[in-house]
Amino acid sequence: MPVMNEELLRSLPNLPDILAKLKSGEYDLFGGVVRHAKGTEKGGQIVGHLLFPGDSQQTHAQLQQLQDALSNGMGSLQTGMEHLQQSMNVLQSLQTANLVMTGLNLAVTTAGFVIVCQKLNKISAQIQAQSQTIAETWKLVSEAHERGQLTDEAHFRSLLLSARQFCEEGDVQHLKALIPDFHKEYQFTKLVLERHAAIPASATQRLSDVKLLQDRLVNLGLALSHVQAKSGAVKFAHESLAQLESDIRALNAQRVEGLTSDRAAASRITHEQFAGLTNFLQHGKQMLPALAYQTEVIALESRHPGVLQRASGSKEIMFLAA
Known part of the structure; x- marks a missing residue:
């Protein structure tokens, strides 16, 4: 039976702690997966998944907003900057690769x-x-x-x-x-x-x-x-x-x-x-x-039947907790 707990699927903009930890380098991003960064206590473990809107233009706009949000505060420690740059490179890849931007999922x-x-x-x-x-x-x-x-x-x-x-x-x-x-x-x-x-x-x-x-x-x-x-x-x-x-x-x-x-x-x-x-x-x-x-x-x-339909109807990037 599908379980759609509100605490599991939430709008990413409403989760500033996720963005903050991506900025600091505590979390890494690859594809749509947010993980604990290598070298941390839980290195490699999945924190959650990003799900993108069904409309490609909305997705492009949301990815740009996410890049801008991560760009703020780049004057932090060098290690944090390196992790941040890696995450931003992945976001750029998601925008340029024709797989995601020509029809999500x-x-x-x-x-x-x-x-x-x-x-x-x-x-x-x-x-x-x-x-x-x-x-x-x-x-x-x-x-x-x-x-x-x-x-x-x-x-x-x-x-x-x-x-x-x-x-x-x-x-x-x-x-x-x-x-x-x-x-x-x-x-x-x-x-x-x-x-x-x-x-x-x-x-x-x-x-x-x-x-x-x-x-x-x-x-x-x-x-x-x-x-x-x-x-x-x-x-x-x-x-x-x-x-x-x-x-x-x-x-x-x-x-x-x-x-x-x-x-x-x-x-x-x-x-x-x-x-x-x-x-x-x-x-x-x-x-x-x-x-x-x-x-x-x-x-x-x-694992979560129906989650894509819900995410596709959103205008924002959604975050599904692991």
């Missing part, structure tokens, strides 16, 4: 899932438009046979349309049957990205294709997690998002390692290519707090 809410499906359809259309270069990109993992591109595209669109329909109708049995197909699409996209990450030249020569496929991977991971959550497999929904965060981190690390170990490839990178690659790697890094937030949202909704 993407992995859980129906509205969020619709946004994910729309993004996947847009990515799919871009892949079709770039069919020639994308075909060469696919070729790395499909040398033994030709892919039936139109058949694959039709299957992919059918998968998204069916998932959205079954989610809205609450048809759990048919929804569960779609999970293997989501896994297949996710794993195939991941394999292509891993193959390219191992080739240093791909980081520049195929960057536009790689960016497109990485966006596809992220949104497939969100869609898979949503379908699992709606099917009642909350544990696996949580694991899928945690795996997505790990995969993005690993792909970035593999790309950097490949370039640093191949001096010949690195020396051929132009200034323009280097700027594009740097932005791409930074974007991958910036989305990690947002993915961590999405992961926590899944866990929170399973």
Whole structure:
């Protein structure tokens, strides 16, 4: 039975002690999770979770207000300033990563899932438009046979349309049957990205294709997690998002390692290519707090059913005590 104790879920602006401890460095913030800072008596333990409004513009405004509130008093001790800067960097990441700011709670809410499906359809259309270069990109993992591109595209669109329909109708049995197909699409996209990450030249020569496929991977991971959550497999929904965060981190690390170990490839990178690659790697890094937030949202909704609906209706950032 859902328990919504007023003492557990409160508006963050009404909790000045939380803001004060974030300022002093006693608490740290990553994604939407507030923890006791490392080195303190309860270092690493969760204090509570931030839940953002359902409207992206409201969220942007609230994050800016939170940054401004934390900025006040930066003349404190150096250690406090370092912790504060870390928290503010995370807030900045939440604003710049497109996961949170284009529809909150993407992995859980129906509205969020619709946004994910729309993004996947847009990515799919871009892949079709770039069919020639994308075909060469696919070729790395499909040398033994030709892919039936139109058949694959039709299957992919059918998968998204069916998932959205079954989610809205609450048809759990048919929804569960779609999970293997989501896994297949996710794993195939991941394999292509891993193959390219191992080739240093791909980081520049195929960057536009790689960016497109990485966006596809992220949104497939969100869609898979949503379908699992709606099917009642909350544990696996949580694991899928945690795996997505790990995969993005690993792909970035593999790309950097490949370039640093191949001096010949690195020396051929132009200034323009280097700027594009740097932005791409930074974007991958910036989305990690947002993915961590999405992961926590899944866990929170399973422990406190209905909490997201209430938080989404608020115009302020809410704080859910651990």
